[in-house]
Amino acid sequence: MKIIVVGAEGDVGRAVCAELSGRHEIIRVGRTSGDVQADLADRSSIEAMYRRIGKVGAVVSAAGSVHFAALTEFMEAQFMLGLTNKVMGQINLVLAGLNHVEDGGSFTLTSGVLDRDPIRMGAGAATANGALGGFVVGAAIEMPRGLRVNVVSPGLLETSVERYGSWFPGHVPVPAARVGLAYAKSVDGAITGKVIIVE
Amino acid sequence: MKIIVVGAEGDVGRAVCAELSGRHEIIRVGRTSGDVQADLADRSSIEAMYRRIGKVGAVVSAAGSVHFAALTEFMEAQFMLGLTNKVMGQINLVLAGLNHVEDGGSFTLTSGVLDRDPIRMGAGAATANGALGGFVVGAAIEMPRGLRVNVVSPGLLETSVERYGSWFPGHVPVPAARVGLAYAKSVDGAITGKVIIVE
Numbered sequence: 001m002k003i004i005v006v007g008a009e010g011d012v013g014r015a016v017c018a019e020l021s022g023r024h025e026i027i028r029v030g031r032t033s034g035d036v037q038a039d040l041a042d043r044s045s046i047e048a049m050y051r052r053i054g055k056v057g058a059v060v061s062a063a064g065s066v067h068f069a070a071l072t073e074f075m076e077a078q079f080m081l082g083l084t085n086k087v088m089g090q091i092n093l094v095l096a097g098l099n100h101v102e103d104g105g106s107f108t109l110t111s112g113v114l115d116r117d118p119i120r121m122g123a124g125a126a127t128a129n130g131a132l133g134g135f136v137v138g139a140a141i142e143m144p145r146g147l148r149v150n151v152v153s154p155g156l157l158e159t160s161v162e163r164y165g166s167w168f169p170g171h172v173p174v175p176a177a178r179v180g181l182a183y184a185k186s187v188d189g190a191i192t193g194k195v196i197i198v199e
Numbered sequence: 200m201k202i203i204v205v206g207a208e209g210d211v212g213r214a215v216c217a218e219l220s221g222r223h224e225i226i227r228v229g230r231t232s233g234d235v236q237a238d239l240a241d242r243s244s245i246e247a248m249y250r251r252i253g254k255v256g257a258v259v260s261a262a263g264s265v266h267f268a269a270l271t272e273f274m275e276a277q278f279m280l281g282l283t284n285k286v287m288g289q290i291n292l293v294l295a296g297l298n299h300v301e302d303g304g305s306f307t308l309t310s311g312v313l314d315r316d317p318i319r320m321g322a323g324a325a326t327a328n329g330a331l332g333g334f335v336v337g338a339a340i341e342m343p344r345g346l347r348v349n350v351v352s353p354g355l356l357e358t359s360v361e362r363y364g365s366w367f368p369g370h371v372p373v374p375a376a377r378v379g380l381a382y383a384k385s386v387d388g389a390i391t392g393k394v395i396i397v398e
Contacts, residue, residue: 043275070341071294071297071338071341071342072297072341072343074294076242076287076291076294079287079290079294080283080287083282083283083286083287083330084279084282087282087326087330088275088278088279088282091278091326092275095270095273095275095278098270098271114333114336114337115332115333115336115337116336118336118337118339118340118392119340120340120341121341122337123334123337123338123341124337125337126333126334126336126337126338127286127290127330127331127333127334127337128330128333129333130329130330130331130332130333130334130336131282131286131326131327131329131330131333132326132329133314133329133332133333134313134314134325134326134327134328134329134330134332135322135325135326135329137313137314137315137317137325137329138313138314138317138321138322138323138324138325138326139270139322139325140317141317141318141319142269142270142271142319142320142322143270144271193317
């Protein structure tokens, strides 16, 4: 199967590619890296990506920005970054891609642990994660041609501990290989409308 | 206790006021109606509302707009309405209100049933509802001075069936009085960071 992986160079994207690349053809997409460039913040950039790549069997997103700040200092514009970029950007990947994925194919988005196991500074991320969980439930029942949509909600990856671990006191890091398997469950499996928790 | 109810004239707002007005002083807020006017879409309007009303014991929001459309026809701007108005508007009510609620007081927001029991045309609402659920989990652990934050997620109200019932096939409508009780649980109780489901 031909699979687009947006955010292929990130910790999650690498886990996705490691799991799927043995049996599928991966097209790596990044804002500045990868086989094809696209910017989640820009719907027209996403549309251009789909036109360039053509039909695929699945789309995986492991991308999206959120701002981290103390609740009492969070500015509206900072809060909106998560809603426009991580949420609307990934949703645009679905909306713009409905005609570019083969029958029965899938979209697999990425949220994260913070809407069920919160940390300080994480209210923006928790909001974005919850939004993506709601989206897949709502969107799955309306997908045309047997298309499917799920979101993977991974805990802090072992590969991310060095950079972000101090923000996540007491969180048990998850091996990247287990995170990769969650994407296989969505891409190669048959489920839809699910939040796939990895912890 | 002095309680601000934003969206007091809607079906949910009326249920909130019916439950709380017997034992609390309610300040009804609407965009064009009520004791005080404020527009959730405009952070400065929310700030002006708080300055005008002064300190309160609790803030209840039963307001926020979302767009309904078929998934295959959803435009980005339509999708963003839910994220800016229902989500960011209600979050702004919390962020702007942190210094206007007395110690131990509460914010109670409103989401809805569509992120757990979806309907056609409802992907935007499902996304907004999920976002609000994530927000209260993330925000609750950072609230200063014992402030609390919850979100009520009511099913279709009996009082809304005439207008919206045909959009919700098979949904069991919930009595407005039961919806009102959910707000009492947040306002008069001690819980925080919870999605209070009414079904």
